[in-house]
Amino acid sequence: MPDLVLHVTGARPNFPKAAPVLRALDALGVPQRLVHTGQHYDEKMSDVFFRQLGLPKPDMDLGVGSGTHAKQTAAIMVGLEELMERERPAMVVVYGDVNSTVAAALVASKLGIAIAHVEAGLRSFDMTMPEEINRLVTDRLSDLLLCTSPDAIAHLGNEGVHPDRIHLVGNPMIDTLLANIHQFDADAARAEYDLAGRYVVATLHRPGNVDDPADAAALVKAMHGVADQATVVLPLHPRGRGRLQAAGLFDHPNLKIIDPLGYVEFMGLVRGADAVVTDSGGVQEETTILGVPCLTLRPNTERPVTITHGTNQLVTRENLVQVLAGVLAAGRAETWPVPPLWDGRAGERIAAVITKYLAAN
Ligand code: UD1
Ligand code: UDP
Numbered sequence: 001m002p003d004l005v006l007h008v009t010g011a012r013p014n015f016p017k018a019a020p021v022l023r024a025l026d027a028l029g030v031p032q033r034l035v036h037t038g039q040h041y042d043e044k045m046s047d048v049f050f051r052q053l054g055l056p057k058p059d060m061d062l063g064v065g066s067g068t069h070a071k072q073t074a075a076i077m078v079g080l081e082e083l084m085e086r087e088r089p090a091m092v093v094v095y096g097d098v099n100s101t102v103a104a105a106l107v108a109s110k111l112g113i114a115i116a117h118v119e120a121g122l123r124s125f126d127m128t129m130p131e132e133i134n135r136l137v138t139d140r141l142s143d144l145l146l147c148t149s150p151d152a153i154a155h156l157g158n159e160g161v162h163p164d165r166i167h168l169v170g171n172p173m174i175d176t177l178l179a180n181i182h183q184f185d186a187d188a189a190r191a192e193y194d195l196a197g198r199y200v201v202a203t204l205h206r207p208g209n210v211d212d213p214a215d216a217a218a219l220v221k222a223m224h225g226v227a228d229q230a231t232v233v234l235p236l237h238p239r240g241r242g243r244l245q246a247a248g249l250f251d252h253p254n255l256k257i258i259d260p261l262g263y264v265e266f267m268g269l270v271r272g273a274d275a276v277v278t279d280s281g282g283v284q285e286e287t288t289i290l291g292v293p294c295l296t297l298r299p300n301t302e303r304p305v306t307i308t309h310g311t312n313q314l315v316t317r318e319n320l321v322q323v324l325a326g327v328l329a330a331g332r333a334e335t336w337p338v339p340p341l342w343d344g345r346a347g348e349r350i351a352a353v354i355t356k357y358l359a360a361n
Helices: 014-027 047-052 069-089 097-111 129-142 150-158 170-182 185-191 211-225 241-246 265-269 281-292 320-328 346-360
Strands: 005-009 032-036 089-095 114-118 145-148 165-169 200-202 230-236 254-259 274-276 294-297 312-315
Touching: 005 014, 005 069, 005 097, 014 047, 014 089, 014 114, 014 170, 014 346, 047 265, 069 097, 089 097, 089 346, 097 114, 114 129, 114 211, 145 150, 145 346, 150 165, 150 241, 165 170, 170 211, 170 265, 170 281, 170 294, 170 346, 185 230, 185 265, 200 211, 211 230, 211 241, 211 320, 230 265, 265 281, 274 281, 274 320, 281 312, 294 320, 312 320
Parallel strands: 005 032, 005 089, 089 114, 114 145, 145 165, 200 230, 200 274, 230 254, 274 294, 294 312
Antiparallel strands: none
16 A cells, blocks of 8 residues: 555644645545644534545544643544554654644654654744644654745744755635635625725634633724724634623624634625734735735734735734724735745645655655
């Protein structure tokens, strides 16, 4: 039996990154299995992506669900250890920076299984973010470091990673965007949410914004200031929903809070927006390609290429309202630079690197 490749996914941002890689390896005839850890499990946080992105039904679903970091990561590790010992893949492919990613890397490395990390080398240099810890550990354990941007390559070089293991492959999240862009219907989104004039799309879920009640209150105040300027549609992530509601988020008539959206519906809404306010990693990248001004409510970003090349800028809760006023007055840019290799072919490049590695090892 030729070498088996095992993909580990589990949380919403994993799915659009994995879809093009699975497709490209399939085209090369590589045997694959797809694992869903169950980190995310709501229909709109998980199943809808499998349907819309043409992902195969997972071969195994660990069903771990939510928990503290230790409980969730440990549950994923226990499930994956049994599974990897049984399946004995030649390579495990992990995506991004979520708990499912680091759990898979820890298990595979101790079983002596090669690891490919898609989206390696991103750094916020902010150790208060769980994702930064997950990135550092996963990269340290990975055999193939597949990077979306040149800054990631520089970070890995500074950390002493051998250049032979590092590959600039482009961004599979953007493969998914470009493959589906013909379905992103801004007019349908306007009709669905009754959006006559200018509108802003928002997403908020980072612990630094929503976990602490004082942070949540300050955030709500800033978001109400945004809603004073334009209608806001906010598909709200389940994390922090209760705290944001308690802080009064739902109390502004111009702020439409809705459940998380399917990928196609969400991107249709973003495509037609006058601006986006977010703390999401993926949304910083997607707005860069769509040319939608993106205001990122964070003190840092592990995706600086979306600022140097794209439409992104960092904002605080204190200056958000003022910055947004300037962005709305300026309107969307006609042209803007796009990061290198964000061209819709990252999945193919990743598949080529993986198959070359497997043939040589
Ligand atoms: C996780 C990732 C984060 C990523 C985000 C994308 C980690 C450490 N964090 O954060 O990097 O940006 O996913 O969305 O892996 N919940 C539901 N339904 C679900 C999933 C979660 O209600 O389907 C609720 C639960 O109350 C859960 C909370 O959301 O406790 C947080 O979920 P979790 O996966 O632990 O972290 P996220 O905040 O989603
Ligand atoms: N997304 C979606 N529906 C939503 C919000 C987000 O389909 O209601 C998509 C969007 O493509 C985004 C991806 O989910 O890039 C992952 O987003 P999330 O903010 O959850 O994760 P992050 O990128 O911050 O880790």
